[in-house]
Amino acid sequence: DDDGSDYVILTIDDGWVLEDDGFYYYRGSDTVVDEDKYKILPKTETITVITGIELDGSKVGNDFSSSSFTITLVFEAKQSDYVDWDTLGQSNIDFSTGLPGT
Incomplete structure (x- = not known):
């Protein structure tokens, strides 16, 4: 392919x-x-x-x-002080805060 x-x-x-x-x-x-x-x-x-x-x-x-x-470009970015990569891998992220959802 x-x-x-x-x-x-x-x-x-x-x-x-x-x-x-x-x-x-x-x-x-x-x-x-x-x-x-x-x-x-x-x-x-x-x-x-x-x-x-x-x-x-x-x-x-x-x-x-x-x-x-x-x-096609794939970008990964995060706010370093507010979230880590492990947290971003979760499916329940509140993207307005960047923190795990409740």
Whole structure:
């Protein structure tokens, strides 16, 4: 089952770091390190993720001309002081507070 990801070259913004677990983490200039955690400053409105998308010419030919494709990004984020990842994995989260529902 080929999802097509081998045909695309993505250029990820400099603020993102690929860690050993296979996930990218944001470490951009608008973060501060606090207790070994990178926290995004509250005034941050946008974060660039992808700066370039191109088809790998060594793998695609003219048969890809006029083709369309979809890129799906999955983001995971949390308010570090109010909830942990284990809590977010629960199905009874009150998303207005970020805390477990009652």
